Amino acid sequence: MESLKGKNVLIVGATGGIGAQTARLMQGSGAQLFLAGRNAAKLHAVGQQLQVPAQRLFTVDVTSEESVAALAAGVQAQIPAVDVLVILSGIGIIKPMESLSAQEFQLTLQTNLFGPFLLLKHFLPAMKEQKKGLIINIPGVLGKVPMAGAAAYSASKYGLTGMLQSIREELKRTEIRITNIFMGGVDSAFWDNIDLRVQRDKMIREEEAAKAIWFLAQQPASGVVSEMVLQPFNHQAI
Numbered sequence: 001m002e003s004l005k006g007k008n009v010l011i012v013g014a015t016g017g018i019g020a021q022t023a024r025l026m027q028g029s030g031a032q033l034f035l036a037g038r039n040a041a042k043l044h045a046v047g048q049q050l051q052v053p054a055q056r057l058f059t060v061d062v063t064s065e066e067s068v069a070a071l072a073a074g075v076q077a078q079i080p081a082v083d084v085l086v087i088l089s090g091i092g093i094i095k096p097m098e099s100l101s102a103q104e105f106q107l108t109l110q111t112n113l114f115g116p117f118l119l120l121k122h123f124l125p126a127m128k129e130q131k132k133g134l135i136i137n138i139p140g141v142l143g144k145v146p147m148a149g150a151a152a153y154s155a156s157k158y159g160l161t162g163m164l165q166s167i168r169e170e171l172k173r174t175e176i177r178i179t180n181i182f183m184g185g186v187d188s189a190f191w192d193n194i195d196l197r198v199q200r201d202k203m204i205r206e207e208e209a210a211k212a213i214w215f216l217a218q219q220p221a222s223g224v225v226s227e228m229v230l231q232p233f234n235h236q237a238i
């Protein structure tokens with residue numbers, strides 16, 4: 001395992017269930033955290049809990065290039081490049097076609113696909129200059145297998161998978177690694193507004209999901225873990 005001590009780790013979506021737990025684990029291993037989230041109050045609460053200085057907390061809307069550019073400028077004014085970028089921002093609009101609106105489809109793509117595109121666009125150049133970096137993404141299993149009622153979400157996550165695989169080809173001759181985690185259901189606030197009969201008590205717990213990310217962030221740089229599939233025990237379909 002490669003130590004996280006002193007590593008610059010940026011977590012985008014640090015205000016979310018998996019993000020906040022990931023931040024806690026990374027900090028426990030001595031990483032220097034940079035945290036970004038959309039909701040300023042939640043961000044400051046997470047930051048305060050982990051004693052992350054205010055200059056390393058950033059509100060960001062990943063659907064806006066201006067906002068992502070400001071995040072990159074704010075982080076890169078303090079360090080040459082992030083060592084580990086964890087992208088955990090995302091929304092889940094899971095509805096059948098009859099009730100899924102065009103606006104909801106667009107917002108899902110904007111957040112789950114265009115957002116990571118903007119983040120890579122603005123953080124990759126500095127990583128390339130440093131000739132190193134690790135980018136961890138969570139397309140989820142719905143970026144690999146379809147599910148009824150997930151037209152918008154799956155479109156965004158399949159798109160994310162395709163985009164990342166293409167960028168990985170582009171980066172082949174660099175030391176920049178891309179790791180994708182195809183996670184099944186995690187019991188987080190993500191499910192609060194989804195009208196679907198799911199058994200949340202059978203899902204992966206937030207801290208277990210975070211442990212997978214924390215583990216992958218410590219893999220030796222001589223190899224690349226391209227992907228991991230982590231499913232709840234009773235959903236081991238793929």
Ligand SMILES: NC(=O)c1ccc[n+]([C@@H]2O[C@H](COP(=O)([O-])OP(=O)(O)OC[C@H]3O[C@@H](n4cnc5c(N)ncnc54)[C@H](OP(=O)(O)O)[C@@H]3O)[C@@H](O)[C@H]2O)c1
Nearest residue numbers: 013015016017018038039061062089090140185186188190
């Ligand atoms: N939970 C699951 O079952 C599951 C399974 C597979 C994959 N995933 C993926 O894992 C990631 C994290 O999910 P989670 O379970 O931790 O969900 P969550 O608790 O709902 O967290 C979502 C995070 O995304 C942020 N976010 C949403 N829209 C944003 C925007 N426009 N700009 C910036 N940040 C934005 C939220 O920020 P605020 O809270 O500050 O608004 C929050 O930090 C998502 O990409 C999700 O698709 C989740």
